[in-house]
Amino acid sequence: MQLLTLKEVESKLGLKKTKIYLMIDKNEFPPPIKIGAASRWAENIVDEWIANRLKQPS
DSSP states (O other), rough: EEEOOOOHHHHHHHHHHHHHHHHHHTSSOOOEEEETEEEEEEHHHHHHHHHHHHOOOO
């Protein structure tokens, strides 16, 4: 399992940290895995989230 940093998630989504954490607070984006003080996201979960968003009608 590949783990992504916040910077990598920002780059993948094209969103800033503030927006990502706001979406987490609203249960609109998966929360990070905490490793000590570090936050990481499983790349497959982020990719799945993106794929599901692309399937939704706008």
